[in-house]
Amino acid sequence: MSNLVPNYEPLRSTKNWNSISPCFLRSFIFKVAVKHWLDLATDEHGCLCLNECIDFSKFEFRDALLKVIAENSEFLSQDPFGLSIKNKKLINSKKVLSLQHPKFIEIICNCQKGIYVPLSMQKCSNHIVEKCIKSLWIGFVINDLVKSGKLEQVARDQYGN
Template identity: 30%
Template sequence: MRVLIVITREPREFVQISLNTHGTRVVQKLIETLKTRQQVKLVISGIEPGFLSLIKDLNGNHVIQRCLQCLSNEDNKFIFEAAAKFCVEIATHQHGCCVLQRCINHSTGVYREKIVSEISKNGIFLAQDAFGNYAVQYILELQIPSAVSKLTTQFKGNYVHLATQKFSSHVVEKCLAVLDGQIRSTIIRELISATHFEQLIQDPHANYVVQTALRVSEGPLHNSLVNVIEAHKSISRNSPYSKRIFSHKLLRR
C-alpha cells in the first residue's frame, strides 16, 4: 500500500514507470499482488490518464494486459471503454492491435459488444491496414452474426479490390475460410466476374485468394472457377504468381 501511494502521488508518474523497461515488470508484479478495493482504485487512477500511451508502447502494453488478466471485468471497465472509444487508433498500431484482441477475449456483455461493433463499423478501412487487418480477422473468426453482417455488407462489391492488396487479401481469405457458403459464393462470383480476371491470377496477393477459393468451393461454383482459370491459361501460365494456381491439384479435381 505504501509503494502504491508513493508511485501514484504525482500525476502520470505511474504511467512513466510503466513505460520504463524495468519499471513495467515492477508494475505488472504489483498488479498481480493487489488485494483490496483501495489498491485496485489507486492502480486504475494511475493508469487511466495514460491509457493510450501505455497500450501503444512496447513496455506499457504489458501493464494493460496484466490488468486484463488479474482484475475483474468491472475493474477493467475503463480499459474496455477506452478500447472502444479509440478503437481505430489502437487497431492500426503494432502493439495496440494485439491488446485490442485481448480486450475482446477478456470482456463480456455490453463491453465486448461495443468493441466488436466499433471494429466492425470500421471494417473496410481496418481490413486494408497493416495491423488493423488482424483485428478484422479476429472478429471474423468469432463468427458473431451482427459483426459478420456489418463487415460483409461493407466488403460486398469490393472483394476484387481487397483481394489485390497485401493486407486486405488476408481478410478475404479469412472470409472464404470461415464464413458460410452463401458469403463464400458471393466472394467467388465477384472474383469470377472481375473485368480482368487474368490480372487476379497474376497478382502477388490475389493469386492466394484464388487458391483459397479453389480449396473451399464445391460443385458447380468450383467448376465455374476452374473454367475461368483455364480460359486464361495461355496468357497467364508463365507468370511467377499464376504458376502456383496452374500447378494446383484442385484444378484437376
C-alpha cells in the same frame, strides 16, 4: 483517476475496495477501448491491446468492440496495423472473423463489397477475402469478382484468392 471516472472517491473509501478494484479497472479499460478503438486499431501496439480487450472483455463491451471493428472493416482492411499479425495473434477484422460470430462476419463481408478484387491482390489484406470466402457470405466475394471482369487476373496474382 478521479478526473477520469466520476464517483471514484466513494468507491475507493469502501471497505471492500480490494475486491472492487480489479473489476472496476477492467470495466474502465474496456470503456476506454470502446471509445478510442480507432486510435488503438491503427497503432502497432494499440492493436495488440485492442486484441486483448476482445479476448478478455465480456458481454456489452465485447459486442461493442466487435461491432465497431466490423462496421469499420473496410477502412481497417486497408490499414497496415488494422490487419497486422504480431506474435501469432489475429488482430481486428481478421480477429472478428475468426470468432465465427455470424452477425459480425456478415457486417464485415458486406463492408468489403466493391473492394474484394483489390483486397484479394494485396499481401496485407488477402486473408480477409479468404475468410469471407469461407463464410456464409461467399456470394459477396463471387459477385464482386464476376462483376469486375478481373477473375483471371486475380487467379494469376501472387496473393490472389
